[in-house]
Amino acid sequence: MKRLIGLTALAGSLLGTTASAVPVITTFEAAGANAAAITATRDAFRVAVGGGAVAGANGSFGGLRREINWDGVPAGSSDPNPLAANFFNVNSPRGAVFSTPGTGFLVSANAGGAAPVLFGFPNDFQAFSAQKLFTAVNSNVTDVNFFVAGTAQAATTTAFGLVFVDVEVGGLSKLEFFDANNALIYSRDAMVAGNQGLSFLGATVSGGAISRVRITSGLNTIVANGVLGNPNDDVVVMDDFLYAEPLAAVPEPASALLAVAGLALLGGLARRRQTRST
Template identity: 55%
Template sequence: MTHRTSRVNGPAVLAVAVLFALPPTLAHAQVVRSDAGIGTTNATAARDLFRSDIGGGTVPGTNGSFGGLRREINWDGVPASSSTPNNLAANFFNTNSPRGVVFSTPGTGFQVSGAVGDVVAAVNFGNINPQYSSVFSAFSAQRLFTPIGSNITDVTFFVAGTTAAGLTSGFGSIFSDVDLANVTSLQFFDAWNGSLGSFMVPNVVGATAQHFSFLGVSFATPIISRVRITTGNAALDASRSDQNGNLNDLVVMDDFLYGEVVGTVVPEPATWGMLAFGLGALGLAARRRRLV
């Protein structure tokens, strides 16, 4: 009987099977940009570094596109008819102004704050609670963004103007009035809904003046399919004041920045399992051949 030895086929095939059976969510480098302070200086500096990380320059194009590398939303172009007291459509920035994002929340919807000149709405969500007009401030005049009935916003990415799921390489946001540490955060998810990490938005301790924070996280490749934003520890409410005995930290958002969304074809988990099984079977067959 002749014995033939192969040191490549079986182990190599099995290694490939293991490689393809695991979602590629590990070993992705991160760059984190964050800062906070009274006024806009600190947040602006961190935002500009994040802009450089994901690229696109400083000149905006159609639908908030910067050089085809980055998109931005500053809310100020939202018409009064889609601002408070009316809810903003969750897909406004993938249909009305197609920028590749759709929002969702456990709450009842989203609102963009009123601006000077809007007859029916006070600025900075003063329509919800008169106190908010002086608590919050717009980073880029004049509108802000918040979920209603919850302090959680999910941002899911699509190829702009389509229903095709997409991925981005980074996401960042400006926040207004982050008072407490380790409360407001960004959590990133990949195409398999696996967490890529949670990152805390910096706060300003003991500030009595209006203040801003920025947090942006970028990855080496487009891998983010969804971002969960937690703003403060409670939702805006007519009966809820900010810093009620240092218990409430109410936070709203201004500018969103993110890498251009690219399309992706992601196999279902069952497909990964079938692929792994098939490659494993090939490895077993190769091993048997060596023993013949």
Template identity: 50%
Template sequence: MLITRLLTPLLAIGIRLSAPLSALAIAVYSSSGPNAASIQGSVDGFRNDLGANNGVGGSFTSGRREINWDGVPAGFSDPNNLPGNFFNSNSARGAVFETPGSAFRVSANSGSATPVRFGNINPSFPTSFSVFSSQKLFTAIDSNIVDVRFFVPGTNQPGAVRGFGSVFTDVDLAGPTTIEFFDFHNNSLGKQTVLNTPGVTSLSFLGVSLEQAIINRVRITAGNAALSALDGFDFVAMDDFIYGEPQAVPAPAAVLLLGSGLAVLVWARRKSLLPE
């Protein structure tokens, strides 16, 4: 049957199927370990799931976008703030950031006057944090929460994606670091926990793909506290963001039709995947 044909290739490349996010989840790519090699397989699997990298600008009907922070110029890197709309305005990739905190920050390159990997916030961070793609990391300031909203790249037209994933560094505790997914009516589609590896310089990856492009926003909770000079917290920074090509939000009539179709898909998945 259709569901079997869809899921068999996913199992063949080692993807963990999951219902914890919601019944709409097609695949969850989740891994953690001491170095980049530990998560490379799940990152590559997620990239292949979403399709070709569309780079910067334009609008496409399929594929993915990526943000690895390393091209952010010095003027928008630590100790300077990164504008929340940088990746929809300066570098049009259809992602806008929001936070309950005060700002966003991309870490400095080596050789600058500012310590790498947010060492100006806490001198232990350069030896606690690692990178997946050299050499910059990303964080909110005064909060451990980042909301990512999607738009048709370079426009103010709301968009939706069918998958989102992020690399994290130094996830020590099981539980606090999560990604929650929301549709274009701000309904939660579910929350998934990022895997942890105790010890410094670890890397984790979590990516979730759906059958349809219905994710309008994701909320990332990184660790259990905002980055600071204090001790005793699970401080977590972020590296690469990978997400599906943002699609224009359907008109209300189309949304109703899409909802009906997804209801049928959910019913079919439950009948085929869950025990009687």
């Protein structure tokens, strides 16, 4: 029995070995004082991902592009009320679910609402697509995991981009992609845009897939409307998210072949041991 366990462990190690190709990643980035400074780059990213000028609202959009611009989020899910982490997979199914080490998420209020617009910082932020913005609460980190829209089935995507608002200090706001094995496959800092400025950062992945996106936005945090984590560090929020439609993950061909070979090896060893014992 001990020999069989050892050989099983060996086969298990073979099953975990894949001959994955290195993905090809193309970056799209721009920064400036207003929407006009980044629109051409945003549009080039749209073209690269596919899906036309206007992405579908909910459910599937033919396997092409999804967009979240926050502006359709109702008052009941906007500042001062929290946004549910799964809002864009349940209420408005677009296959994205958020998480954060912080305490939740906020979408800024409409003008005339219960809370001041732009999280109470009109001298620091502007909207790329009027009029709402997005932020994690009590954290500068937002993770995005992907699902087949409207379901609990895990999925991957091949492109993700977003608009950062108010990047004033370099090296503090960035975009990271992780594959299905949670290995980092891409990391890029957002370009500096200055006070109230807008920075677009996105990338497409060919020959690979994105299982999780991590967004780091500045160093400071928003605690509540008009309240920062501290009075000194750069605070950055987010506007539009754009990404390729999340699709169900499929095993790589090399992985599938190794799995079949490993199972065959185990079956053969078990039969040989049974024969010897009879």
